[in-house]
Amino acid sequence: MKILVINPGSTSTKLAVYEDNEQVWRKSVFHSAKDLSVFHHINEQYEYRRLHVTEALREAGIPLCFDAIIARGGLLKPTPGGVYRINERIKHDLWHADMEHASNLAALIADELAASAGCPAFIADPVVTDELCDVARLTGIPEIPRISIFHALNSRAVSRNYAARIGKKYEELNLIVVHLGGGISVSAHHYGKVIDVNNALNGEGPFSPERAGTIPARQLVDLCFSGKYTYQEIRKMLNGRGGLLAHLGTTDVPTIVRWANAGDKKHKLVLESMIYTVAKQVGAMHVALHGQTDAVILTGGIANNKYCVALLREWLEGIARIVVIPGEDEMGALAMNALGALRGELPLQEYNPH
Ligand SMILES: Nc1ncnc2c1ncn2[C@@H]1O[C@H](COP(=O)(O)OP(=O)(O)OP(=O)(O)O)[C@@H](O)[C@H]1O
Numbered sequence: 550m551k552i553l554v555i556n557p558g559s560t561s562t563k564l565a566v567y568e569d570n571e572q573v574w575r576k577s578v579f580h581s582a583k584d585l586s587v588f589h590h591i592n593e594q595y596e597y598r599r600l601h602v603t604e605a606l607r608e609a610g611i612p613l614c615f616d617a618i619i620a621r622g623g624l625l626k627p628t629p630g631g632v633y634r635i636n637e638r639i640k641h642d643l644w645h646a647d648m649e650h651a652s653n654l655a656a657l658i659a660d661e662l663a664a665s666a667g668c669p670a671f672i673a674d675p676v677v678t679d680e681l682c683d684v685a686r687l688t689g690i691p692e693i694p695r696i697s698i699f700h701a702l703n704s705r706a707v708s709r710n711y712a713a714r715i716g717k718k719y720e721e722l723n724l725i726v727v728h729l730g731g732g733i734s735v736s737a738h739h740y741g742k743v744i745d746v747n748n749a750l751n752g753e754g755p756f757s758p759e760r761a762g763t764i765p766a767r768q769l770v771d772l773c774f775s776g777k778y779t780y781q782e783i784r785k786m787l788n789g790r791g792g793l794l795a796h797l798g799t800t801d802v803p804t805i806v807r808w809a810n811a812g813d814k815k816h817k818l819v820l821e822s823m824i825y826t827v828a829k830q831v832g833a834m835h836v837a838l839h840g841q842t843d844a845v846i847l848t849g850g851i852a853n854n855k856y857c858v859a860l861l862r863e864w865l866e867g868i869a870r871i872v873v874i875p876g877e878d879e880m881g882a883l884a885m886n887a888l889g890a891l892r893g894e895l896p897l898q899e900y901n902p903h
């Protein structure tokens with residue numbers, strides 16, 4: 550089976566072709582800040598990004614002939630995880646998404662190319678994957694229910710990978726997945742469902758390289774009404790300019806670790822504080838799994854860093870087995886989801902939220 554994978558990010562569009570399990574081609578098309586500066590909204594980049602995709606395929610001599618095209622899911626309405634055939638509702642909700650994100654363009658481009666190729670187009674485990682159990686959904690303000698937005702694709706892929714390694718099914722395990730990227734999510738996987746997770750995009754959970762995480766509510770309200778900041782500035786403090794970046798002026802964890810090891814007290818304290826907030830979130834997810842966690846999986850870019858992993862291990866000792874699967878493989882995870890759907894091993898879902 551031949552599968553095209555499309556994954557647009559803020560500064561690049563990643564492409565790959567798989568033949569069954571094997572990646573046979575990949576390309577990351579870089580989009581310069583200058584190129585993107587003419588667009589005021591993500592939707593305006595549609596034609597530009599689509600042309601780059603077709604041009605990259607043409608340059609590589611790859612004909613538009615696939616068994617399926619799969620795209621990273623964008624900021625749709627909350628929906629359970631899994632593989633979805635791209636339908637009109639998905640396209641509508643992406644064109645009219647509440648939040649802007651380059652991944653909103655992925656399914657739109659995939660759908661158009663798949664129409665030309667005469668093959669199905671899919672998305673899988675979008676960041677809006679929402680399988681929260683009922684008790685995890687409420688807050689003390691009825692108007693503000695919790696929403697699940699996290700690194701669903703990578704978290705589920707590493708969970709399946711770990712389950713296969715120990716000869717079990719993902720659906721037989723209780724796992725906590727700690728995705729340590731630019732954003733950090735800590736998800737509780739109960740027999741294949743993510744019953745609780747911090748909303749990693751919108752001010753919940755640990756602070757991360759570029760996000761603020763949970764903030765004392767009253768102090769945040771005071772800041773919002775202080776007159777010092779605009780609405781957009783406050784939003785940027787929460788997501789984009791919060792966390793390590795706000796404290797230290799960088800998101801580069803290896804550099805921060807070097808400073809900490811060289812005796813810089815501020816860098817050490819901020820890094821240790823971030824890890825502490827991550828560890829507390831793991832504790833909360835362990836409770837969500839009734840203390841029956843089979844393993845805690847550390848993944849994402851920061852899981853490459855031995856110093857951070859060692860700090861986390863100190864806090865997590867005794868909770869469950871700790872497994873480190875650093876980095877992420879979104880392209881491979883998407884391809885495997887498409888393959889699973891084509892082979893009938895994974896059910897194809899219909900996106901139709903209320
Ligand atoms: N090899 C590495 N060693 C140590 N830290 C790393 C490494 N690679 C990335 N990081 C750190 O990980 C963070 C970014 O992680 P990653 O590349 O997984 O995130 P992203 O893809 O930009 O965001 P997200 O995972 O939230 O979608 C940065 O703070 C970076 O310094």
Ligand SMILES: CCCC(=O)O
Binds near residue numbers: 698700
């Ligand atoms: C939380 C969703 C993925 C991201 O960090 O962009």
